[in-house]
Each structure stands twice: as structure tokens, then as C-alpha cells.
Amino acid sequence: MTVQKATNIKWHPGKITKDDRVKLMKQKGVTIWLTGLSGSGKSTIAVEIEHALLENKHLAYILDGDNIRHGLNKNLGFSPEDRTENIRRIGEVAKLFTDANMIAITAFISPYRQDRDNVRKLLKDGEFIEIYVKCPLDVCEQRDTKGLYKKARAGEVKEFTGISAPYEEPLHPELTIDTSTMTVDESTRTVLNYLEARGYVKF
Ligand SMILES: Nc1ncnc2c1ncn2[C@@H]1O[C@H](COP(=O)(O)OS(=O)(=O)O)[C@@H](OP(=O)(O)O)[C@H]1O
């Protein structure tokens, strides 16, 4: 648990609610939480979803593990504790984006079930869509888009997810996308259809 250090603080409400923003923007802000192994396809799908949404006049924004670790989370490594803190912070950021009525698309390995469930709890019902970007380890390893699996096998990268660190599969994700059997386009469509069917966006 993260300790609350700040005391003597009081929440200051604004005049505008999320519902006001929903009416203004004709979309319902939500967090699309992509989780899966390195190389499973999280970033690729995130980019395609964001692009398709923008083309249809819906505002989305990607929070990507590699990118966020260049700034906000540059002081975190890959120990279990640091990964938990990584996901906690991104959960808080995603909550702000969702309240701002953005469609936040997160692309983090987020290997621990408890960490993902904690983010779910931060958000309201219907504001958290967990998507398991599923891909067998051997396929991810064959793709080895960044050469990290090779380095992990050689012991040059420690605590590498799937090789020397765990990945806990989601038990009840809203969606599972198997990228070893689907094309990028099919994967993207599946997510867009889900969003439209539940009224988050309108195409
Ligand atoms: N040890 C280790 N394990 C896993 N991944 C590693 C590691 N070291 C560096 N990388 C690179 O960091 C990206 C994963 O960062 P995340 O913030 O998504 O990780 S986590 O959610 O905190 O587990 C991950 O990006 P993706 O390949 O896009 O998943 C890697 O490029």
C-alpha cells in the first residue's frame, strides 16, 4: 500500500462534471487497459485504435510503458515493487484522463493481476476495459521486436517478463485479443466494435 504522506489537504470540487464533458464531446471517457507480454502487440494496437478514433472525430490518447518510462516513471525499474508503483501511477493518470473525458489507451505489460485490479477499483463501473493482448511466449520471442528476448536469454537483461519474471494472465478481461491468430486490423476492429456497441463512441 502507498502511504499517504500529505496531511491537511482537502478535495476542492469544480463546477464542471464529467457528464458535462460527455455532452460537450459526444464521447464517453474510458480507460482501455492493454496488458500482455513484451511483443504481444500492445503498442501496435494502441496506435491503430487512437488513429481510427481520431479519424472518426473522437479524442484518444496513448499512455505507453516505454514512453512513460522516459519521463514520469524514469525513476522506476523492473523489480516487482517498481512495476507495482509504475502501474499505480499510470492508474492515477488514466483516472484523470478518463475524468477529463478522454479515451485513455494504456499499453503496459502490467504483469500483476493485483496491480491491474487496483486500477479497476480506482475507476467507476464501465470506465475500465481490460484487454488481454494474448500471444504465446514463443511467438513474442520469435518477433523479438527490440531484441530484448535474446538479451534476456543471454542473461544481459534481468527480470524479463516471461523469461525471468512472471506474467499473470487476466482471469476476467472484458476482451481477449489473440495476436498470433488475428491481423492487426482484426484486432483493432474488435476493440472499436466493443467501444461502439457500448456507446463510448459513435461512428
Ligand atoms: N526486464 C524487463 N521486463 C519487461 N520489459 C522490459 C524489461 N526491461 C526493459 N523492458 C522494456 O520496457 C517495456 C515494459 O515497460 P512497462 O512499463 O510496460 O512494464 S511493467 O508494466 O511495469 O511491467 C517493454 O516494452 P514492451 O515491449 O512494449 O512491452 C520493454 O521494451
Ligand SMILES: Nc1ncnc2c1ncn2[C@@H]1O[C@H](COP(=O)(O)OP(=O)(O)O)[C@@H](O)[C@H]1O
Ligand atoms: N494482431 C496483431 N496485433 C498487434 N501486433 C501484431 C499483430 N500481429 C502481428 N503483430 C506484430 O507484433 C509486433 C508487436 O510489437 P509491439 O506492438 O511493439 O508489442 P508490445 O507493445 O506488446 O511490446 C509488431 O511487430 C506487430 O506488427
